[in-house]
Amino acid sequence: MKTKIICSVFFITLFLFGCEKEHVNQSIEQEIERVAQKYIIYGRTPGIIIGTIKNGETKIYSNGVANLETGALIDELTIFEIGSITKTFTGLLCAQFALEGKFTLQDTVNNYFQQGFQLPSKNNIPIRWVHLLNHTSGLENQSDDLDSNEPFDFSESQMSAYLSRTGLLSVPGEKHLYSNTGMGLAGFALTKIADSTYSSLLESRVFTKLNMKYSFCNNEEKPVNNTAQGYYGNDLVDYFKMTEVFAGAGVIKSNMHDMLIYLTNCVNPETSVLEDALDMTLTPTFQIEEKRSIGLGWFVVSNDNNQLVAAHNGGTKGFASFIGFNMNKKTGVVVLTNSFCLGGEQSLVGVEIMELLDDEN
Amino acid sequence: MTRKILTYIGLLLFAATNTNIFAQDSIFVSKHKFEVGLNYAIQQPYYSLTTPADIIEIPHQSRYRSRIGADIKYYVFNKWFFEFQTALSQEGGGFKEQYTNANYWKNGIYVGFCSNHNRRIIFDIYTGLDFNLLLNAKFKNNILDKSENVSDYYNRFVKSFPVFGLGLKTKIHDNLFIRAGVITSITDYKISPEENTYVSQVIFPAFQISLTRYLK
Numbered sequence: 001m002k003t004k005i006i007c008s009v010f011f012i013t014l015f016l017f018g019c020e021k022e023h024v025n026q027s028i029e030q031e032i033e034r035v036a037q038k039y040i041i042y043g044r045t046p047g048i049i050i051g052t053i054k055n056g057e058t059k060i061y062s063n064g065v066a067n068l069e070t071g072a073l074i075d076e077l078t079i080f081e082i083g084s085i086t087k088t089f090t091g092l093l094c095a096q097f098a099l100e101g102k103f104t105l106q107d108t109v110n111n112y113f114q115q116g117f118q119l120p121s122k123n124n125i126p127i128r129w130v131h132l133l134n135h136t137s138g139l140e141n142q143s144d145d146l147d148s149n150e151p152f153d154f155s156e157s158q159m160s161a162y163l164s165r166t167g168l169l170s171v172p173g174e175k176h177l178y179s180n181t182g183m184g185l186a187g188f189a190l191t192k193i194a195d196s197t198y199s200s201l202l203e204s205r206v207f208t209k210l211n212m213k214y215s216f217c218n219n220e221e222k223p224v225n226n227t228a229q230g231y232y233g234n235d236l237v238d239y240f241k242m243t244e245v246f247a248g249a250g251v252i253k254s255n256m257h258d259m260l261i262y263l264t265n266c267v268n269p270e271t272s273v274l275e276d277a278l279d280m281t282l283t284p285t286f287q288i289e290e291k292r293s294i295g296l297g298w299f300v301v302s303n304d305n306n307q308l309v310a311a312h313n314g315g316t317k318g319f320a321s322f323i324g325f326n327m328n329k330k331t332g333v334v335v336l337t338n339s340f341c342l343g344g345e346q347s348l349v350g351v352e353i354m355e356l357l358d359d360e361n
Numbered sequence: 362m363t364r365k366i367l368t369y370i371g372l373l374l375f376a377a378t379n380t381n382i383f384a385q386d387s388i389f390v391s392k393h394k395f396e397v398g399l400n401y402a403i404q405q406p407y408y409s410l411t412t413p414a415d416i417i418e419i420p421h422q423s424r425y426r427s428r429i430g431a432d433i434k435y436y437v438f439n440k441w442f443f444e445f446q447t448a449l450s451q452e453g454g455g456f457k458e459q460y461t462n463a464n465y466w467k468n469g470i471y472v473g474f475c476s477n478h479n480r481r482i483i484f485d486i487y488t489g490l491d492f493n494l495l496l497n498a499k500f501k502n503n504i505l506d507k508s509e510n511v512s513d514y515y516n517r518f519v520k521s522f523p524v525f526g527l528g529l530k531t532k533i534h535d536n537l538f539i540r541a542g543v544i545t546s547i548t549d550y551k552i553s554p555e556e557n558t559y560v561s562q563v564i565f566p567a568f569q570i571s572l573t574r575y576l577k
Contacts, residue, residue: 041514042560043455068458071504233419343411
């Protein structure tokens with residue numbers, strides 16, 4: 001009798017497992033809201049904000065909080081670290097310099113540094129600008145010498161010493177190896193040419209021209225109140241400090257207001273004041289895989305419909321971000337969160353929303 | 362401190378295998394095939410997203426929640442048993458100020474092994490799987506005083522596999538035993554019904570205390 005009861009409960013449970021939840025048809029706005037909310041519900045991040053563009057119209061969806069302790073809500077003006085999305089801005093600056101004739105992408109980068117600060121070469125092949133910008137320089141991602149708590153705290157002299165003792169992992173131009181060091185040095189080389197700072201270059205050449213009035217590089221220079229608190233799991237994280245040699249790899253702080261301006265310009269470069277430079281950044285310079293190439297900072301992927309999708313994600317210790325757009329359909333998305341994402345979930349969110357936008361009739 | 366705890370556990374295990382309480386163990390078990398119990402656990406649940414490495418790498422908020430249940434063991438042989446456990450389990454995940462409480466009715470089927478029944482302290486270990494039925498899920502933000510039913514962000518049914526448990530049991534009265542144990546479990550990555558979303562409910566650890574007796 002007791003055995004029968006146990007068996008009955010077991011089989012009833014198994015039967016119930018066969019039942020599936022019904023999915024209700026939702027509008028695209030509801031689906032995007034749901035994508036935003038699920039990452040809050042599952043405790044992945046305290047807050048998330050998603051911006052989309054389609055048919056020239058931008059929309060913003062936010063969920064969660066900018067700061068768990070204060071309960072401050074996230075809005076389009078809340079400042080986030082965008083991390084490695086900065087690399088697309090470095091590519092844009094380099095494209096501008098190249099278009100102005102200050103160098104060509106095939107020039108050797110060492111020509112723009114002083115003698116005491118020289119990049120290594122391999123098999124007598126030097127690192128060229130294009131190699132830094134498409135991650136084929138062969139430079140390590142970042143030095144093992146760096147403190148894991150301050151991973152981008154290298155002075156110019158420390159970087160110089162590192163470069164003089166390090167070798168390249170591959171011959172420049174042959175292999176794609178993602179390198180924060182390489183992209184940082186591209187930005188640093190621009191500061192030497194312009195005799196300026198990375199922050200000033202961005203301000204004058206990009207932020208001002210595109211009217212991105214809330215974006216900045218250096219917390220000390222431009223403190224703002226409306227910043228999201230970054231989280232590494234449950235731990236609070238301070239804003240990233242990046243020295244000038246690494247700035248081009250991930251120093252920018254921005255908000256959804258500005259990132260949608262940037263996205264709008266990228267989606268419709270023909271209407272942008274930076275049209276030629278944006279076009280240049282999106283032109284593939286290296287084929288990584290059959291359907292995946294890289295321009296100047298931007299990864300360019302051919303999707304299942306043979307449409308070109310440009311994208312980049314970003315992550316610091318307390319923030320995760322994603323920007324991507326369909327170059328053919330002129331749709332795009334920006335995702336900003338105030339939490340580190342180990343599995344790159346911000347990119348999954350971004351890709352999911354891009355698919356929703358592209359699938360919509 | 363860790364060494365002290367290990368030494369203590371070692372001594373308990375030593376005692377479990379060396380101190381007799383029932384002179385005729387095999388006769389006892391053959392007479393008492395079933396053992397029933399009531400149990401309570403305090404447990405630390407949290408979510409893992411996308412990759413199990415997330416559990417180790419990312420610091421998670423410690424939130425302790427309760428679980429209450431009943432169990433029945435069937436001793437196939439002297440030391441091997443099947444167990445069915447049913448429980449109401451408070452789970453969920455998130456941050457201290459902003460979190461989701463997900464409550465389940467859990468039904469577990471386990472196979473286990475225990476040390477001799479004629480010892481003063483009996484050690485047991487088991488493994489198996491839980492079938493979990495979602496009762497409700499609420500998202501809360503304490504600072505904003507916000508509470509929202511989010512049950513539709515959860516699959517109604519989800520499996521936990523593997524489930525591991527171990528414990529020590531001793532007699533406190535005629536045919537009444539007290540057992541203290543630890544459980545850990547992880548669900549498959551199907552808590553969420555959403556596409557491309559892989560969430561697992563991890564429980565580590567759950568400290569369980571039970572009162573059991575053999576059916577005569």
